[in-house]
Each structure stands twice: as structure tokens, then as C-alpha cells.
Amino acid sequence: MKKILLAALLIASPMTVSAASFTDIGQLAPKTQAEINEAVTLGLFKDATAFNPQRAMSRGQVTLTIARAIAGDQTPQQFVEHFGLERQVTPFMDVPVTFKTGNAGERELYFASLIVKDAGAFTQPKLQQGQPIKRGQLAKVLVNAFDLKQGTNKVVITDVVGAEERVNTQILASLGITQPQGTKFKPAGQVTRAQMASFVVRTFSVLNK
Numbered sequence: 001m002k003k004i005l006l007a008a009l010l011i012a013s014p015m016t017v018s019a020a021s022f023t024d025i026g027q028l029a030p031k032t033q034a035e036i037n038e039a040v041t042l043g044l045f046k047d048a049t050a051f052n053p054q055r056a057m058s059r060g061q062v063t064l065t066i067a068r069a070i071a072g073d074q075t076p077q078q079f080v081e082h083f084g085l086e087r088q089v090t091p092f093m094d095v096p097v098t099f100k101t102g103n104a105g106e107r108e109l110y111f112a113s114l115i116v117k118d119a120g121a122f123t124q125p126k127l128q129q130g131q132p133i134k135r136g137q138l139a140k141v142l143v144n145a146f147d148l149k150q151g152t153n154k155v156v157i158t159d160v161v162g163a164e165e166r167v168n169t170q171i172l173a174s175l176g177i178t179q180p181q182g183t184k185f186k187p188a189g190q191v192t193r194a195q196m197a198s199f200v201v202r203t204f205s206v207l208n209k
Helices: 003-012 030-041 059-071 076-083 097-101 104-119 135-146 163-175 193-207
Strands: none
Touching: 030 193, 059 076, 059 104, 059 135, 059 193, 076 104, 097 104, 104 135, 135 163, 135 193, 163 193
């Protein structure tokens, strides 16, 4: 499936749910609090009274968040079935088809993993869903999943070395999806839940312009 179609679906039909009243985000900047609440309202995170903003995201959790964004007003399973992705996408080796008959978490991860693999977000044979994801890796995931292109903002980032990682990071910065303090992106740092919420909400904003 073409990534542009995925982005169009994301724009046209976001899922909305009631925002939670979190007890642990009051110390964050007002903008970050608003982005967390918007991410929850859009159905990208499923939380009740605690958001755990500083908890690190795993690759599996990022998969769920990205897949929910792409699926819009459908569940990942409904999206996969609607577009016949099981016939088109080979599952990750560590998220096999047997997950379909597992618990609720395994079932959602299975269908979500097909969506992100189809979108080109993760390209390795294994998803490694339990491993934490680094900020530099997430830059690639976002750029590939939503087919992001270079924007107009001029941002200097000095701590990204790899060529591909530098391109992806510059794309995010040029679109305002990442807003680094000074010139540091900290690509080796882990992605917190608060950061993930901000990244995805800002991506929504870019795609809706």
C-alpha cells in the first residue's frame, strides 16, 4: 500500500475518545500536557489516571502507537482486514501469525505490526518488540511511516553522525516535529511516552496542513 494513502487515511478519519485527567503530568510544560491529552483523545494511547510520561517506549509500544494513528477510526485488526494486508505482508519473525490466537495484547500487536511493516516503519526481519527504541531510530520510523519530506524550518543539529539518521532528523526538525534545545537531538537517548505523544501529535499537525 502506498504511504500517501496511509497518510490520507490518517488525516480523514482519526479516532477520538474522551481525554483522561492524568495525575502525573502537571509538572510538564503546558504544551506537552496538551499534546499528551490530544494523543489520548485521538486514541493513540490507552491510559486512565496515570500516563507515566517519563517511561521509556519499547519498539512494540511504538508499533501500536503508529498503527493506531494509521488505522484512524478503525482498530488495527479492522484496518488490516479491510485492506487485505495479511495477504500482502510477511509477519515479523518474532510476531508470528500465532499471535492472532493469543491474548488481547498479542492480537493487537500482530495486526499493528503488519501495518507498520507495510508502511516501511520497521524494516528488519524481527520487530524486537520488547527492546527500547532510541530517538534516532524513531526519526526513521516517523519519516518512513508517514512519508515525511523536508520542510522549511532551518534548524542546526550537531550531534547526529550517521548519514541516514542525519537526514531523518533534519526532516523532523525542518517540519517542527522535533524541537531540540540548542543544537542537540540526542539520537542515542530513549524515547519517553511524553516525547512520543508530542512527536505523533506534531506529525498529525504537519499532515493536516
